Amino acid sequence: MPEEPAMVQVPRPAPHAASSGGVGRRSLLLGTAAWCAAAAGCARSTGPSAATPPAAGVRTPPVGAARATASAPPGRLPAAVAWRPGPGEIEPAAKLAAVRLVEALGTWPAGRGGRSNAAARAAALGIPAPLAAELAAEAGPLTPAADQAVVRVIYAQYGGLLPDTASVLVPCTQSTRTGSAVREGGTTIDVRLDRTPAGWAVTALHPGRPGPAAPLGAPARAVLAQPRIELPPASAADVRSGAVHESVLRAMLRLADTHRMSVSVVRSGHPLNVFGTGRPSDHPVGRAFDVWAVDGRPVVDPATPRSLVTAFMRAAAAAGSYNVGGPVQLSGGTRPNQFFSDATHHDHVHIGFAT
Missing domain, CATH: 3.30.1380 (Muramoyl-pentapeptide Carboxypeptidase; domain 2)
Structure with a gap:
């Protein structure tokens, strides 16, 4: 069967009411200012996606991305770059809500790692504290044990888009520092959202969990x-x-x-x-x-x-x-x-x- 969703006719951005079931406290629209405040050296992208330093064995596209500045010195992380949607997006607000949370959870200054700090960064976006704690617990590989971390989003793509609910897939790289050692990694997060009277709101996170390396053909x-x-x-x-x-x-x-x-x-x-x-x-x-x-x-x-x-x-x-x-x-x-x-x-x- 095709990968088509159950409903495929989605209007261009327009006000919509929340779905009939409602999402209660899980339906607050995400903001953006707190993420930039938390990320040291925050810079704005100039194109549809943020420049992404290559992780081990990973090649990322130079076109459609903001150009990276000079490589970070040994033992230091690259600057955070906020991803922004480019032209042609159907629901850019949904993608921004998903991305801002991923950036906030996966980026922190020295000494501010751990689940409780991740929950605080989510709450700083305007998410109610109980939901922020749930989302931090669901972040999994996005919040590894490290002294400092910077996430850079490669792109935000739909995993599904219906009138009042969406899945936004967020592949990203993540640079982490523990002591003087810097590690390049990354993950992909399936971010679920509902449309509310205030806008698109994150309701859950489903991080990717690839299996261990195996002998390859x-x-x-x-x-x-x-x-x-x-x-x-x-x-x-x-x-x-x-x-x-x-x-x-x-x-x-x-x-x-x-x-x-x-x-x-x-x-x-x-x-x-x-x-x-x-x-x-x-x-x-x-x-x-x-x-x-x-x-x-x-x-x-x-x-x-x-x-x-x-x-x-x-x-x-x-x-x-x-x-x-x-x-x-x-x-x-x-x-x-x-x-x-x-x-x-x-x-x-x-x-x-x-x-």
């Missing part, structure tokens, strides 16, 4: 070594775990022959079910991947040529995908309903493979 090794396949930390860890199906790996390599791909998610950090349905997604079983930029051009950006996106979607189908979703509804294909388009896939290309 030639396709996985080739993907990790291919500079035209840009993988965020969690997706690189997915490949290293050996849990990504060979059909996905071979399709990545085939597409990399003609395109540079900025991958947002493979397995870890994606909803288990197609959002808004009870149908299992192809992502958690390692049979799908999402691409947020092609040849350095964000899929969501109106300035990105539609011909580039459609050519990439057709190339994905030719590489064996039975289920290609994106911002454009394509006709044709070698399988029934091989192509689809909806609001969730307005900002990326989904490439899935049959079991």
